[in-house]
Amino acid sequence: MNARTPSDRERAGGERTVARHGWAQALVTVLGGLLAMAVVAVLGLWAAGADGLPDGGFAPVVAATLVAAVGGTLELSGSAGDLADTQAGLTVIPLSVTLTGALVFAWGFLRPLRHRAVAGAAELAGWAARVAALWLLALIGLTLFARHTFDIPLGNDELAELGDLFGASPRIGFTTDVPLSVFVGMVWLAGVLVIALLVSRGAPLPGGLLRFQESVRPAAYAMVALLLACVVIGLVVALVVAAVKGHARETFAVILLGLPNLMWLALTIGLGATWNGRVEGPFGLPMPHVLDEVLRTPDISELNLRTLSEQDGRVWWLLVVDVVLLLAAAFVLAARSPARVRAWQHAVQMAVALALTVFMICLLGRLSAHYGLSVLGIGDLGGSLAGELFLRPRLWGAVGLAVPWGLVTGFLGALAARHVRRRGEVDAAGPG
Structure with a gap:
């Protein structure tokens, strides 16, 4: 006996229920x-x-x-x-x-x-x-x-x-x-x-967009997973720092207001990107002290792996962390894609997705703040009454660096996912 299928009236009634x-x-x-x-x-x-x-x-x-x-x-x-x-x-x-x-x-x-x-x-x-x-x-x-x-x-x-x-x-x-x-x-x-x-x-x-889901959805998922993984890593590090070094209230302020600002900035710096910035006056950055040291100069400073490592050699670990995270994201992209997609196609998808992600980070991660007081139009009244803080990326340089990173890690991730069973694969032995 055939299973009962819903009639048009029943389907319409269900849609009206959802709409209601x-x-x-x-x-x-x-x-x-x-x-x-x-x-x-x-x-x-x-x-x-x-x-x-x-x-x-x-x-x-x-x-x-x-x-x-x-x-x-x-x-x-x-x-x-x-x-x-x-x-x-x-x-x-x-x-x-x-x-x-x-x-x-x-x-x-x-x-x-x-x-x-x-x-x-x-x-x-x-x-x-x-x-x-x-x-x-x-x-x-x-x-x-x-x-x-x-x-x-x-x-x-x-x-x-x-x-x-x-x-x-x-x-x-x-x-x-x-x-x-x-x-x-x-x-x-x-x-x-x-x-x-x-x-x-x-x-x-919608039916007309289904043909795009195999190429877009795995890449989008991988990039969101990459960004969330950065935030989780930052959360763990911040909680450890709060427990070991104190300053718990300040640390929680950073976690609850600007943790992605810090971690996504670190992601782009690990890729080799450069940000320009400056800190003047009583402003303090909701970031590690090493960033404040690099940016608190008379002139506009460069913020990248080289300048940060001059203050603290441990900054080079950002490069290692980026390699691991990007390989993991590329593996996820390949594992969620149909089996017929070739390794070079995964590489291109990863490059495009990572470039768009870095572009988004550069747009969202900018910050600037300034204030001052002058009397009779002459100068500022005291250093405590004037200050400036800004941080902005070298946008196209950062996006350009993301492309080769995406190509290489996308290809390697596809090779690593070859032995993962994916959609579109069938058992070689056939039905048994």
């Missing part, structure tokens, strides 16, 4: 992502000492951190009376918060799609649109709430008296560029959802 509950599932996804990001941001800012901000500034700073985590733009402004001027700027993405939100959003988006082989383009678009609509409302609320103004202490009694005399008590505030931040936040969500579909082998795709 789609908004509730979308709400859970968005609230879950926001809550996870907020928890990480709150704990990280608390560990960094931001809980002591005056005038109820902690909550707006948390909101600003969430906006920055999805690529939003923060605008800093200052005032110091009629005779003084303040300048400030900040560009940084707290990637620990970003990564947390991306993982939760991806899980929530994929969960209703599990156990499906194929999904129509309209169905996927409708499900993504529900998540995006609620995320849009959340983004607007965050960007409007992320604004505050603080008084800046002048550092000592003489400067404070001078500030009172000239009416130059400085204040600095921050707001968000609402239209730009909302637009970039929506692009961030779209990127997260697309990557989630590419990475998950069990997520359904």
